[in-house]
Amino acid sequence: MHQPQGFHQGNSDLVFKLRKAIYGLKQAPRAWFQKLTVTLLQLGFTQAGSDHSLFISTSSTTSIYILIYVDNIIITSNSSLAIQNLIQTLYQSFSLKDLSKLHHFLGIKVNSDNAGGIHLSQTKYLTDILDKLNMSTAKPIKTPMAPSLKLISDSTQVCHDPSLYRSVIGFLQYLTITRPDIAYTVNKLCQFMHNPFEVHCKATKRLLRYLKGTLHHGLHYKSSSDTEIMAYCDSDWASDQDDMRSTSGNCVYLGSNIVSWMAKKQRVVSRSSTEAKFRSLASLVTKIQYIQNLLSELHIKSSQPPLI
Template sequence: MGNLSQFLGIEVYRDTTGLYLNQAKYATDLLKKFGYENLKPSLTPMATGKLISKAEGQVLKNPTLYRSAIGGLQYLAYTRSDITYLVNKMSQFLQTPTDAHWKALKRVFRYLKGTLKHGLVIRKSDNLDIIVFADSDWASCPDERRSTAGYCVYLGDNLVSWCSKKQHVVARSSTEAEYRALAHCASEITWIQSLMKELKIP
């Protein structure tokens, strides 16, 4: 069948340095679908220092468009860990999206416009240590005061798992929020270790 070049919308490129996965065509089609192919690119997917609330702005007349955009971005996040936090955040407003939420979502599209070729790189590595980076944003939700936790899991030099998720309970301190983020990481590490053990890889 030849070398793999595309699988479920994910483009695959291989050379002597490693394997490259991206969804450039899918992202381009997504921009065209919403009429954003001529947007001015943005360097970042979100404005810093501003918390988005559920009650902010006027309710959209066509919320289906917003939900469709979120669905498209969720699939794109399979190879784009850089938009995971934003997609998670904007998914929290699916029930009653407003024009303020759509404006924030448009910023994500502007960021995609300038980073179409971004994706995952998988390289050969003799090191199979599991390394994890975790963080939490204490009380970052202005509506419920719940924290957001995130982590990235590396197997050797390669990113294999990542997550950004609102915590289930209200943390009473930043330390508690950090420990809860670490608990999520410990669970993910345990699962990856069991998978590697099943594959007989130490």
């Protein structure tokens, strides 16, 4: 073993101490987050219990919210001066790059409108997927899944490339961040990742054709003071012909803006459609409780009890 450049030769009886966190090893993100957390807590921020990557600082006139994903940071506040002061303070402890107003974050494009709302989309991410799969010139279709299609694991034709199938499903899972309309279809296709057949590959191709025709779809959030929580849920009883389990689906609105959605197979077999719906309702209630806790930490009070 040789000393790195810049060290004096000699002292062969000494050892090197490796600071693992700065060499891009597995503990690096954890070490960075711990350091950033300590700094923010010293600056008077509170770490949210509902989401440990969210930090909150409020006063009588100013509220600042920080959202962290590894080394990506979003800062928002009702005071632009407070944001600039915070950035200057963080410059004293970290080497930062200020990208100004938020336009892209983790593959999500953020567009602001004149009314104070924002539009979230993954158009570029989806375009890259279609190009990679040679689907950019595919003929669009109007629905993500054939209404009468019942996917099962028993089929005569095996998928010719299971690895590609799994990769595509992984891409589509990330796309559901801004596309609630494909959540149910992606959930169904995910259930066959361990052993896909040709029928599942064809269903995936149909979904990609649907996405080709809805390339610019996304989420639009209006600027509103309405904090009423309204939620919907349903289930399809024994829709899985392999194990007879049901699939739950729900979505939650804050005012007129959708903030949460889900499609997930239930863990146990329901003996009736009523039981399946109650399980879906129970899952939704726990989600609403989480959202209420998060809103409470953000100092946002709902105008009235949630409506399901």
